[in-house]
Amino acid sequence: MSSSSDFASLYLGLISGTSVDSIDATLIRFDDGRPEMQASLSYPWPNPIRQQILALAQGEAAFDLDAFGRLDVEIAHRFADAALKVLEQSRTPAHTVRAIGSHGQTVRHRPTGKHPFTLQLGDPSVIAERCRIDVVADFRRADLAAGGQGAPLLPALHAMLLGQQGYGRVILNLGGIANITVLTPDGGISGFDTGPANGLLDAWCLRHHGKPFDQNGDFAATGKINSRLLDALLSDEYFALPPPKSTGREYFHLHWLSSHPMLDQLKPADVQATLLELTARSVCDAITQHAPETRDVLVCGGGVHNSILMQRLRELLVPRMLCSTADYGIDPDFLEATAFAWLARQRLLGLPGNLPAVTGARGPRVLGAIYLAPDTD
Ligand SMILES: Nc1ncnc2c1ncn2[C@@H]1O[C@H](COP(=O)(O)OP(=O)(O)O)[C@@H](O)[C@H]1O
Numbered sequence: 046m047s048s049s050s051d052f053a054s055l056y057l058g059l060i061s062g063t064s065v066d067s068i069d070a071t072l073i074r075f076d077d078g079r080p081e082m083q084a085s086l087s088y089p090w091p092n093p094i095r096q097q098i099l100a101l102a103q104g105e106a107a108f109d110l111d112a113f114g115r116l117d118v119e120i121a122h123r124f125a126d127a128a129l130k131v132l133e134q135s136r137t138p139a140h141t142v143r144a145i146g147s148h149g150q151t152v153r154h155r156p157t158g159k160h161p162f163t164l165q166l167g168d169p170s171v172i173a174e175r176c177r178i179d180v181v182a183d184f185r186r187a188d189l190a191a192g193g194q195g196a197p198l199l200p201a202l203h204a205m206l207l208g209q210q211g212y213g214r215v216i217l218n219l220g221g222i223a224n225i226t227v228l229t230p231d232g233g234i235s236g237f238d239t240g241p242a243n244g245l246l247d248a249w250c251l252r253h254h255g256k257p258f259d260q261n262g263d264f265a266a267t268g269k270i271n272s273r274l275l276d277a278l279l280s281d282e283y284f285a286l287p288p289p290k291s292t293g294r295e296y297f298h299l300h301w302l303s304s305h306p307m308l309d310q311l312k313p314a315d316v317q318a319t320l321l322e323l324t325a326r327s328v329c330d331a332i333t334q335h336a337p338e339t340r341d342v343l344v345c346g347g348g349v350h351n352s353i354l355m356q357r358l359r360e361l362l363v364p365r366m367l368c369s370t371a372d373y374g375i376d377p378d379f380l381e382a383t384a385f386a387w388l389a390r391q392r393l394l395g396l397p398g399n400l401p402a403v404t405g406a407r408g409p410r411v412l413g414a415i416y417l418a419p420d421t422d
Pocket residue numbers: 061062063064065066067219220221222243244246247258259260261262345346347348350351352381
């Protein structure tokens with residue numbers, strides 16, 4: 046039987062990122078506030094739901110409100126499945142988990158303009174009902190309401206786990222979109238989305254190579270970088286914008302790429318190679334410009350498994366060292382899910398989850414809303 050202190054320290058983090066590849070679930074025990082991973086799993090999206098999410102997130106389908114509402118509930122059921130599966134596999138009774146932190150699935154992120162908003166689906170009430178665990182969700186909107194970007198939310202945890210006093214370091218998350226956390230030698234923390242990463246690589250690979258992602262970067266490796274296309278893509282105004290900034294799939298998707306007329310004349314493999322170079326160059330430019338004191342770059346997110354991309358980053362970032370967070374004992378595939386377990390705990394403790402220096406919010410904010418588990422019936 047678990048003691049009451051166990052109950053207070055076990056949290057479950059759930060997220061599906063902009064790659065829309067899978068729901069990542071991780072069970073975390075907090076020991077003196079530091080997360081220790083107890084169990085984790087990735088629950089791949091069934092293809093029909095993935096297609097619906099992508100169509101919605103990329104604005105490809107005229108979505109009616111009924112379909113939208115149904116998708117919100119269906120996503121929640123799959124999130125609950127992932128949570129229940131990780132509990133079952135680790136033989137963890139639901140009542141020993143203090144709360145689930147569920148990020149949901151982002152389907153739109155528009156952090157600028159007159160009425161900035163961000164939208165994550167996966168009805169938290171459904172997850173609380175199915176799992177019988179309190180759920181904390183809706184982590185981004187309080188930051189947006191306070192004038193922030195609502196993203197990225199990982200830097201505080203990155204600093205706690207990987208910061209080293211007197212040492213300049215960047216944590217690079219290669220998800221659908223790439224983001225960096227900049228840790229300066231004097232303890233400063235900043236961070237922002239640098240631009241596209243796996244989202245575009247996956248989409249082009251699926252369309253022209255018939256595979257949902259470019260395993261190891263093998264497809265890109267068969268092509269040649271087209272410098273005209275690369276320069277045209279890099280001239281997008283997003284890359285030159287000063288932080289705070291964040292972006293998503295509604296901006297960097299295949300339509301964005303297709304707006305370049307020369308695309309039709311290029312071999313698909315050359316475009317893949319150019320997109321890989323675009324990711325590497327935009328990340329490297331961001332680090333050179335905004336993190337000049339960086340001595341090493343620690344990579345997490347699925348892109349860490351793309352050996353061609355990692356190799357290219359390594360070359361561009363010389364003399365800085367590049368490695369996986371795994372080399373520091375942190376599983377690169379579950380750091381984001383861990384962050385949402387941490388954010389749920391922050392919410393229950395009444396502590397802020399955002400860093401105003403990162404998101405641009407007016408001040409620190411307690412993030413997320415609590416959806417209580419039903420009483421036993
Ligand atoms: N072996 C691999 N080779 C190349 N890319 C990979 C590999 N494994 C994972 N990926 C990439 O990582 C992506 C998932 O990364 P993830 O960190 O989950 O992103 P997100 O947080 O946006 O969901 C996949 O869509 C794929 O592009």
